[in-house]
Amino acid sequence: MQKKHKSRSFPPLNRWPADVFHQVMRFAALPDFVNGQSPYETALALTRVSSDVRRAAMPGFLHTVVISNPRQLYAFLEAVRRSRSQRQPRRLDIHCDYAQMVRRFWCTDGPHRLLSDPTVLDYATLYEVIRNVDSLGMTFVTLPMLTDCFAEGRNIQKEWKCRSLVLVGPGDRWNPLVNSPEGVVFLSKLTHLVVYNLDGASDETPYPPAVARIPFAAMPSLTHFAFPMLAQARGGIFPMAAIVSADRQALRQFVNAPANYSSPSYIRPPQWDRRGIDWEAAFGVAEPEQIWGRAIPEDERKKQLVKRRK
Numbered sequence: 001m002q003k004k005h006k007s008r009s010f011p012p013l014n015r016w017p018a019d020v021f022h023q024v025m026r027f028a029a030l031p032d033f034v035n036g037q038s039p040y041e042t043a044l045a046l047t048r049v050s051s052d053v054r055r056a057a058m059p060g061f062l063h064t065v066v067i068s069n070p071r072q073l074y075a076f077l078e079a080v081r082r083s084r085s086q087r088q089p090r091r092l093d094i095h096c097d098y099a100q101m102v103r104r105f106w107c108t109d110g111p112h113r114l115l116s117d118p119t120v121l122d123y124a125t126l127y128e129v130i131r132n133v134d135s136l137g138m139t140f141v142t143l144p145m146l147t148d149c150f151a152e153g154r155n156i157q158k159e160w161k162c163r164s165l166v167l168v169g170p171g172d173r174w175n176p177l178v179n180s181p182e183g184v185v186f187l188s189k190l191t192h193l194v195v196y197n198l199d200g201a202s203d204e205t206p207y208p209p210a211v212a213r214i215p216f217a218a219m220p221s222l223t224h225f226a227f228p229m230l231a232q233a234r235g236g237i238f239p240m241a242a243i244v245s246a247d248r249q250a251l252r253q254f255v256n257a258p259a260n261y262s263s264p265s266y267i268r269p270p271q272w273d274r275r276g277i278d279w280e281a282a283f284g285v286a287e288p289e290q291i292w293g294r295a296i297p298e299d300e301r302k303k304q305l306v307k308r309r310k
Helices: 018-028 041-047 051-061 070-084 123-130 144-150 181-189 248-256 279-284 287-294 298-309
Strands: 064-067 104-107 135-139 164-168 192-196 224-228 240-244
Touching: 018 041, 018 051, 041 051, 064 070, 064 279, 070 123, 104 279, 123 144, 135 279, 135 287, 144 181, 164 287, 192 287, 224 248, 224 287, 240 248, 240 287, 279 287
Parallel strands: 064 104, 104 135, 135 164, 164 192, 192 224
Antiparallel strands: 224 240
16 A cells, blocks of 8 residues: 655744745745746735735845836835835834835836926935946936936935946937036946947947947946947847946947957847847846856956967
8 A cells, every 4th residue: 555645835934944034035026027927926926925024025026126117117106105104103014125125226218307297206215216226227218317316406426326327229318417417426436337229320330329429538437338239130139249347448449349349248138029129128137237247358358369369
């Protein structure tokens, strides 16, 4: 007679070691940009289990925030305000430090100031969240939101911590940043910049014309830069040329002749949209950061060239 085996089950959550419980919940709540479903579906489900699970899941839930439209942006900022509101008791089940938990922030579309939008965006709350992120991504359409955040009279020099920016075209609206003292400070702090803008692209230049309009002179701290090459396209998607160097001369040479200074590095998003790269998904899985991992630092590249010549 075959012996029956009892099925094993996990112990109740309250019996898990605290550190294991928090690590598992955080990992389970990380947004999923790969499988084509709502990236935050699992995280939202976890937040409804209990207050303990919610608190443990929130760091994973908020690690990468991807905003697609103004409605989502308003809802996100309202959640931040409700979490820190002083007009109601500080309930542990809703309170969390968004400014510390949000590490990566992307916004595809925000409120358009030229339209008669009766809702005023809470730029002060938005500023408090994005000033601390490790990576900030947006389209050129939403770039004016930065200047609106800075217009609140913030001390950008002291308070702004983010050093990495991903900008996706079309359009390249640098003037609002270059022409404001706060914008100049913001640009001066950048160390990592990815620009994907194909406006006016042709086979006559190694890079899109928009690259020539990037205000590099305002970015003395820039050490990592990537943009699409106009050669070696694959399926309508251009490879990224990337440089990792603190040498300003090397940066200028790279912009003029990227093929001589880098190996092609394709953005590999989990899915594509009808225009090509689905940048929400690409940012969600940290593809911009992967560019730097695939790029060869300029100093190392020079050493390799010397070895080959020998």
